[in-house]
Amino acid sequence: MTFQDYLAAQRKRVDDYLAQVLTTEQPRFSKLYEAMNYSLLAGGKRIRPILLLATVEALGQDAAPYTGLACALECIHTYSLIHDDLPCMDDDDLRRGKPTNHVVYGAGLATLAGDGLLTFAFELMASQKGIAPDKLNRCIAVIAKAAGPAGMVGGQAFDLASDGDMAIGREGMELLHRSKTGVIFKAAIDMAAIVTEASPQQKQALDAYASYMGLTFQITDDILDVVGDEALLGKPVGSDARNDKATYVTIFSLDEARRMACEAADKAVQALEPLGPKACFLKELVEHLLVRVH
Amino acid sequence: MTFQDYLAAQRKRVDDYLAQVLTTEQPRFSKLYEAMNYSLLAGGKRIRPILLLATVEALGQDAAPYTGLACALECIHTYSLIHDDLPCMDDDDLRRGKPTNHVVYGAGLATLAGDGLLTFAFELMASQKGIAPDKLNRCIAVIAKAAGPAGMVGGQAFDLASDGDMAIGREGMELLHRSKTGVIFKAAIDMAAIVTEASPQQKQALDAYASYMGLTFQITDDILDVVGDEALLGKPVGSDARNDKATYVTIFSLDEARRMACEAADKAVQALEPLGPKACFLKELVEHLLVRVH
Numbered sequence: 001m002t003f004q005d006y007l008a009a010q011r012k013r014v015d016d017y018l019a020q021v022l023t024t025e026q027p028r029f030s031k032l033y034e035a036m037n038y039s040l041l042a043g044g045k046r047i048r049p050i051l052l053l054a055t056v057e058a059l060g061q062d063a064a065p066y067t068g069l070a071c072a073l074e075c076i077h078t079y080s081l082i083h084d085d086l087p088c089m090d091d092d093d094l095r096r097g098k099p100t101n102h103v104v105y106g107a108g109l110a111t112l113a114g115d116g117l118l119t120f121a122f123e124l125m126a127s128q129k130g131i132a133p134d135k136l137n138r139c140i141a142v143i144a145k146a147a148g149p150a151g152m153v154g155g156q157a158f159d160l161a162s163d164g165d166m167a168i169g170r171e172g173m174e175l176l177h178r179s180k181t182g183v184i185f186k187a188a189i190d191m192a193a194i195v196t197e198a199s200p201q202q203k204q205a206l207d208a209y210a211s212y213m214g215l216t217f218q219i220t221d222d223i224l225d226v227v228g229d230e231a232l233l234g235k236p237v238g239s240d241a242r243n244d245k246a247t248y249v250t251i252f253s254l255d256e257a258r259r260m261a262c263e264a265a266d267k268a269v270q271a272l273e274p275l276g277p278k279a280c281f282l283k284e285l286v287e288h289l290l291v292r293v294h
Numbered sequence: 295m296t297f298q299d300y301l302a303a304q305r306k307r308v309d310d311y312l313a314q315v316l317t318t319e320q321p322r323f324s325k326l327y328e329a330m331n332y333s334l335l336a337g338g339k340r341i342r343p344i345l346l347l348a349t350v351e352a353l354g355q356d357a358a359p360y361t362g363l364a365c366a367l368e369c370i371h372t373y374s375l376i377h378d379d380l381p382c383m384d385d386d387d388l389r390r391g392k393p394t395n396h397v398v399y400g401a402g403l404a405t406l407a408g409d410g411l412l413t414f415a416f417e418l419m420a421s422q423k424g425i426a427p428d429k430l431n432r433c434i435a436v437i438a439k440a441a442g443p444a445g446m447v448g449g450q451a452f453d454l455a456s457d458g459d460m461a462i463g464r465e466g467m468e469l470l471h472r473s474k475t476g477v478i479f480k481a482a483i484d485m486a487a488i489v490t491e492a493s494p495q496q497k498q499a500l501d502a503y504a505s506y507m508g509l510t511f512q513i514t515d516d517i518l519d520v521v522g523d524e525a526l527l528g529k530p531v532g533s534d535a536r537n538d539k540a541t542y543v544t545i546f547s548l549d550e551a552r553r554m555a556c557e558a559a560d561k562a563v564q565a566l567e568p569l570g571p572k573a574c575f576l577k578e579l580v581e582h583l584l585v586r587v588h
Contacts, residue, residue: 107382123438
């Protein structure tokens with residue numbers, strides 16, 4: 001199987017699951033469910049759930065039983081996008097080439113659609129059958145910590161406060177990137193390690209991979225804002241530079257950012273050596289991120 | 295111990311726990327934590343956590359090990375208040391006699407403070423030691439379902455869509471009340487029944503109590519909007535009538551609403567008979583709600 005086939009198959013597994021997960025028989029609530037599904041089924045890349053599933057497979061186990069757990073990550077990711085786009089936050093009108101949630105449904109219902117997706121993610125996780133309860137609890141604690149005030153929400157609050165401020169410097173930018181995206185990638189990988197009972201050696205390899213994989217994603221994301229194809233990205237390019245935002249490109253340079261991304265991707269791939277050939281798709285995943293910007 | 299002493303002691307237990315639970319060593323996130331604590335420590339009545347703790351005690355067990363679980367309910371309640379008050383929702387400036395979160399911190403940070411409290415609640419629950427993992431999972435599933443799109447968030451979305459519309463009628467108003475507050479009270483009681491392993495007979499009694507207790511709360515809340523003391527309530531009275539909102543008072547009458555509240559409270563008290571004398575404080579709790587409006 002080629003990596004592209006693999007990616008398409010995993011994405012289909014996630015998409016099929018998500019397509020049927022949020023339904024209601026209460027007509028009074030149907031608009032809310034429509035708003036949640038509008039963003040949840042808007043054609044995301046599903047990187048976070050795929051990362052969890054691919055890590056389970058890299059550890060030699062069947063990923064199918066963990067599809068629900070993986071999809072909860074996508075619910076959390078989607079909620080964060082809806083809230084980040086709100087007029088009182090980044091005030092973005094386009095996401096993945098479509099009008100953002102609040103443009104279609106209004107800011108009030110968009111806020112609630114985000115709240116609903118976040119809360120539902122925890123219901124989905126806690127309701128998974130066939131996973132030992134103590135493992136589920138640890139997974140819930142891991143993702144809640146990563147997505148909460150000490151992680152993603154903290155990062156977004158810092159982003160909001162420092163918007164248009166280059167003065168946060170490299171340390172501030174790295175904290176921002178790490179807490180907005182890195183911790184969620186790490187949580188996806190940690191959850192896979194928990195459910196598969198990874199050995200300490202495997203865990204060490206995965207921790208290093210998570211760190212460099214997250215870094216690769218963050219740097220390439222900053223590069224894409226400069227060199228990306230607006231039609232492909234589904235959002236305007238160049239907004240970071242216009243907003244004087246601290247990014248890997250504005251703090252370093254485009255060339256230096258490209259070099260740093262390659263170096264991080266190489267280290268991510270190297271980190272997986274102890275996992276052997278089963279980790280091939282995890283390796284290709286990080287190279288796939290890199291391809292976007294070359 | 296009098297009921298007032300009991301209430302004060304339980305409230306102190308909850309307040310003491312909440313006062314130390316949200317701290318950060320990351321200075322970049324300190325404003326977010328300040329915003330979360332601003333609303334979390336704003337002197338709420340703590341009815342939801344006290345309901346959980348009192349139910350555990352009514353079932354003959356020590357409530358102390360469940361303080362964290364109970365406080366998670368208050369985090370969820372506080373998040374819902376912050377988001378409900380936002381300009382894009384009910385646009386309220388006062389809550390418990392203090393400026394609302396977004397008035398002090400802006401709508402963006404207030405949205406994130408709510409997101410942070412909601413996510414943290416799940417971290418707090420999943421991290422509780424000394425409670426069997428399968429019980430924790432069931433508690434998380436119960437409160438996530440109650441607070442999510444099929445419950446509280448759904449109710450708020452319906453409220454938002456029907457604002458100022460008497461046409462939703464009694465059925466619509468009851469759905470609204472039930473999903474905005476009733477399901478959370480029921481979840482608090484269900485969680486207590488789960489951790490104490492309540493018998494089917496006890497569970498049946500508690501289900502009936504939860505239903506009538508929720509109803510009592512909802513009717514008295516509608517009455518308070520008409521007859522309440524603005525200084526005591528900490529928010530303007532009479533807003534429901536001004537907004538042509540469907541409530542127990544506007545659909546029936548003040549006298550009829552009072553009669554319905556008394557009847558619901560009586561039934562709540564009767565429902566507890568099978569639990570015996572240990573349930574005395576649960577009974578007094580529902581009578582305490584009633585006292586507010588007479």
